[in-house]
Amino acid sequence: MKLNIAVLAGDGIGPEITQQSIKVLKAIAERFDHEFLFEEAVVGASAIDLTENPLPDATLDLCKKSDAVLFGAIGDPKYDNNPAAKVRPEQGLLKLRKELGLFANIRPVRAFERLLEHSPLRPDRIEGADMVIYRELTGGIYFGEKTLSEDEREASDLCVYTAEEIERMTHLAFEAAQKRRNKVTLVDKANVLETSRLWRRTVKEIAKDYPDVELDFLYVDNAAMQMIINPKQFDVILTENMFGDIISDEASVIGGSIGLLASASVGKEHALFEPIHGSYPQAAGKGIANPIASILSAAMLLEHFNLLEEAAIIQAAVDKSLEMNICTSDINKESSYSTEKVGTFIEGLI
Amino acid sequence: MKLNIAVLAGDGIGPEITQQSIKVLKAIAERFDHEFLFEEAVVGASAIDLTENPLPDATLDLCKKSDAVLFGAIGDPKYDNNPAAKVRPEQGLLKLRKELGLFANIRPVRAFERLLEHSPLRPDRIEGADMVIYRELTGGIYFGEKTLSEDEREASDLCVYTAEEIERMTHLAFEAAQKRRNKVTLVDKANVLETSRLWRRTVKEIAKDYPDVELDFLYVDNAAMQMIINPKQFDVILTENMFGDIISDEASVIGGSIGLLASASVGKEHALFEPIHGSYPQAAGKGIANPIASILSAAMLLEHFNLLEEAAIIQAAVDKSLEMNICTSDINKESSYSTEKVGTFIEGLI
Ligand SMILES: CC(C)[C@H](C(=O)O)[C@@H](O)C(=O)O
Ligand SMILES: CC(C)[C@H](C(=O)O)[C@@H](O)C(=O)O
Numbered sequence: 001m002k003l004n005i006a007v008l009a010g011d012g013i014g015p016e017i018t019q020q021s022i023k024v025l026k027a028i029a030e031r032f033d034h035e036f037l038f039e040e041a042v043v044g045a046s047a048i049d050l051t052e053n054p055l056p057d058a059t060l061d062l063c064k065k066s067d068a069v070l071f072g073a074i075g076d077p078k079y080d081n082n083p084a085a086k087v088r089p090e091q092g093l094l095k096l097r098k099e100l101g102l103f104a105n106i107r108p109v110r111a112f113e114r115l116l117e118h119s120p121l122r123p124d125r126i127e128g129a130d131m132v133i134y135r136e137l138t139g140g141i142y143f144g145e146k147t148l149s150e151d152e153r154e155a156s157d158l159c160v161y162t163a164e165e166i167e168r169m170t171h172l173a174f175e176a177a178q179k180r181r182n183k184v185t186l187v188d189k190a191n192v193l194e195t196s197r198l199w200r201r202t203v204k205e206i207a208k209d210y211p212d213v214e215l216d217f218l219y220v221d222n223a224a225m226q227m228i229i230n231p232k233q234f235d236v237i238l239t240e241n242m243f244g245d246i247i248s249d250e251a252s253v254i255g256g257s258i259g260l261l262a263s264a265s266v267g268k269e270h271a272l273f274e275p276i277h278g279s280y281p282q283a284a285g286k287g288i289a290n291p292i293a294s295i296l297s298a299a300m301l302l303e304h305f306n307l308l309e310e311a312a313i314i315q316a317a318v319d320k321s322l323e324m325n326i327c328t329s330d331i332n333k334e335s336s337y338s339t340e341k342v343g344t345f346i347e348g349l350i
Numbered sequence: 351m352k353l354n355i356a357v358l359a360g361d362g363i364g365p366e367i368t369q370q371s372i373k374v375l376k377a378i379a380e381r382f383d384h385e386f387l388f389e390e391a392v393v394g395a396s397a398i399d400l401t402e403n404p405l406p407d408a409t410l411d412l413c414k415k416s417d418a419v420l421f422g423a424i425g426d427p428k429y430d431n432n433p434a435a436k437v438r439p440e441q442g443l444l445k446l447r448k449e450l451g452l453f454a455n456i457r458p459v460r461a462f463e464r465l466l467e468h469s470p471l472r473p474d475r476i477e478g479a480d481m482v483i484y485r486e487l488t489g490g491i492y493f494g495e496k497t498l499s500e501d502e503r504e505a506s507d508l509c510v511y512t513a514e515e516i517e518r519m520t521h522l523a524f525e526a527a528q529k530r531r532n533k534v535t536l537v538d539k540a541n542v543l544e545t546s547r548l549w550r551r552t553v554k555e556i557a558k559d560y561p562d563v564e565l566d567f568l569y570v571d572n573a574a575m576q577m578i579i580n581p582k583q584f585d586v587i588l589t590e591n592m593f594g595d596i597i598s599d600e601a602s603v604i605g606g607s608i609g610l611l612a613s614a615s616v617g618k619e620h621a622l623f624e625p626i627h628g629s630y631p632q633a634a635g636k637g638i639a640n641p642i643a644s645i646l647s648a649a650m651l652l653e654h655f656n657l658l659e660e661a662a663i664i665q666a667a668v669d670k671s672l673e674m675n676i677c678t679s680d681i682n683k684e685s686s687y688s689t690e691k692v693g694t695f696i697e698g699l700i
Contacts, residue, residue: 080540120471120580141491144506147544152548154512155511156545159491161504161506191440192440195506221596228470228578245539246574248571249574
């Protein structure tokens with residue numbers, strides 16, 4: 001198979017982790033006789049530095065004509081601490097999601113057997129936990145109108161959803177549940193929000209098409225608690241953009257490190273793969289960032305193109321590195337390996 | 351001291367837990383020669399059943415003329431499963447918060463030594479954790495304009511904040527930090543939301559008046575993760591309404607049971623005290639609900655009127671019940687005590 005892959009490594013630790021995924025994908029291409037072509041482009045703070053635009057047209061064009069995007073991370077403290085900044089790295093990612101129509105963000109979360117001792121949660125609570133979070137990615141309060149009054153003393157953000165946006169997400173989540181344990185949990189705040197009530201109504205309606213899938217509902221506050229008390233109850237979680245952002249970062253504690261969590265963002269025509277962790281600027285350039293989330297995102301990329309054997313080989317190689325404790329310091333405190341060493345070890349197993 | 355206390359026991363387990371707090375407050379009154387007068391009124395689903403209004407005028411009037419409100423819980427599954435219901439129990443609580451001007455919700459969270467083994471988190475992660483969450487309670491997306499299109503296929507919720515709303519909350523949080531460990535963490539999503547950027551700007555400005563208090567910032571997704579990875583880092587958390595709802599329910603896992611968490615909601619003229627747990631309808635009438643969150647809310651009521659010794663006696667009695675394992679089944683699985691037994695035990699220690 002021939003794949004054109006746009007590489008948007010971004011800021012902070014983005015470049016060093018993405019480098020490891022590329023190594024691994026190249027090894028797969030060689031072993032299976034695929035042709036993977038990588039083309040790089042700038043995004044985020046590094047793009048602002050070069051072009052004053054967090055998503056330059058050239059980057060967007062490259063993504064549009066590629067088969068898939070391999071994304072690193074974006075964000076820089078110099079913007080975080082400047083709430084008045086008019087241009088911010090995050091706008092690059094948000095615009096990219098919107099322009100590519102990546103409406104569904106898919107985040108698998110599971111407890112790795114070898115890392116049970118590593119989680120802040122008790123092993124018996126998480127052993128066997130295995131869920132996937134379907135987060136709506138191009139709607140809600142992220143993309144609604146924002147206002148700031150002239151005297152800069154009143155601000156607003158609008159959260160909007162349409163039934164169409166909810167329907168297409170819901171189908172994806174239910175189809176995923178059918179391939180898993182046949183359960184979907186809708187996370188919302190239907191006791192307060194009108195948009196949540198629209199979600200609840202719409203999802204209930206669609207659920208009728210999937211009689212083999214059980215549907216239940218949790219308010220987001222309760223879900224944030226249940227995620228820790230009893231994560232094993234979840235199979236597929238379906239939720240809107242902001243709640244998905246919060247719940248999926250929280251869920252990362254189950255795996256023992258946010259450095260392990262991959263994600264796929266898909267739409268009708270495009271797909272983007274990125275670790276759920278951020279740019280972690282304090283670690284940039286130090287060779288301590290965990291490349292596994294990025295490498296597992298590369299595996300999700302292969303799965304997306306139905307290269308299932310290839311994806312499984314990467315997953316097995318990652319499991320091996322965890323098992324043998326060839327890990328960065330977030331996981332292996334005593335004798336940690338560098339970002340590059342971990343990447344090379346996994347590459348070597350392909 | 352003479353206090354007129356409005357009792358709004360509400361739905362589900364609300365009445366049975368509130369009954370225990372009243373017993374305890376009466377014991378305090380007797381011991382310290384105070385006069386506490388209790389007057390009851392309906393709210394929530396039970397008020398809808400009686401009057402078709404989740405907050406009848408008589409209830410609101412009673413609250414307005416009382417010195418404090420002791421609140422139970424509201425909510426009923428028959429409304430949750432009916433997204434089209436025009437009247438809902440939650441409206442009663444939200445309207446009450448707004449009408450009484452209860453803009454600050456204060457939720458202390460700490461790890462109880464005796465319950466370390468009970469939390470889903472590892473004991474070493476939580477031992478010594480001690481924080482208080484200052485959640486803005488009468489603004490944000492809870493109270494902004496809501497719309498539903500005529501064809502019912504598009505909905506919206508508006509999140510609005512003004513600098514004034516943020517300023518008054520911020521002062522309370524910084525004053526609280528000065529009496530604690532001098533640290534405030536603002537939880538927001540300033541990389542995406544305009545309202546969050548207003549929060550960040552405003553809080554930074556106010557922070558200048560409190561040079562002895564350290565201020566830091568966390569995005570809400572990261573905060574949801576940090577709450578579990580390292581809860582000891584938090585002293586005072588300051589946040590907007592929706593984020594506070596999610597983060598504080600999540601934080602309840604630290605104490606080992608949501609049945610332990612009390613809250614105070616205060617404004618310029620009024621104050622209301624309620625457990626953070628909900629109406630837990632599945633448990634209603636079974637005598638298994640934990641009354642401690644409500645009893646500790648009663649202690650917060652006394653603190654509010656500067657009855658510090660009285661409040662401390664209740665807290666000590668609660669600690670004793672935990673220590674001796676005179677607890678409901680959420681905490682004491684083997685030989686649990688009923689709601690009423692726990693209440694009577696604590697009352698007996700006053
Ligand atoms: C960087 C930020 C805008 C982004 C988001 O909130 O969506 C990130 O937290 C994520 O989850 O991908
Ligand atoms: C019942 C509900 C409206 C309420 C809220 O979301 O504020 C509750 O969850 C709380 O936290 O007090």
